[in-house]
Amino acid sequence: MVLDLRICPACGDRAERPIAEGSTLSCGRCGHRWPFRRLPLFALTGPSGAGKSTVGPALAARMCGDVVVLEQDVLWTGALRDDVPGHPAFRAAWLRMAAMLHQNGRPVVLCGTVAPPELEALPERVFFSDVHYLALVADPAVLRRRLRARPAWREWDEERIDEMLGFTAWIRGQVDHFDTTDVPLDETVAYVEKWVRAGLA
DSSP: OOOOTTBOTTTOOBOSSOEEETTEEEOTTTOOEEEOOOOOEEEEEOOTTSSHHHHHHHHHHHSBTTBEEEEGGGGOOGGGOOOSTTOHHHHHHHHHHHHHHHTTTOOEEEESSOOHHHHHTSGGGGGOSOEEEEEEEOOHHHHHHHHHTSOGGGOOOHHHHHHHHHHHHHHHTTSEEEEOTTOOHHHHHHHHHHHHHHHHO
């Protein structure tokens, strides 16, 4: 079992803002210092419908033993659905989870709609040597068609689809992106794998 990295193993205090210097954590209360693995985090982002959930399992199969591939929506529970812009409680929980997994020696590839401003400002960001971002995107008309075709329980009405298309236009200008519109799945997975391996190197 790996302890939450915010909690001091000596005195048990829980830091609201963890103190990290290189690969060493420090307790602001008792001064205890202990080593931890400070690995890179890979955020595979982009709009819904661009292919993240399809690429994720194929990427996990190709990179088994090298990284842990996770879908962020599994933690989208009532307790974490804060109404604050950017959902900081949800994002912080994911960063803590990824950092704990990193202590087992394998970096995490987190698949989900996220943007740098939602992670970079969080206190838990200090647990990572770097955060690499890659957005999977697609033609707006294609995205609209894919989202309209989703099951009713996903609640993709036209207003929500328009918001997602706005996010698509915005994220293209924020991080590196790869357009999946006319690209076969195996080529997309190969591109994402190359991106991850470059970050690992």
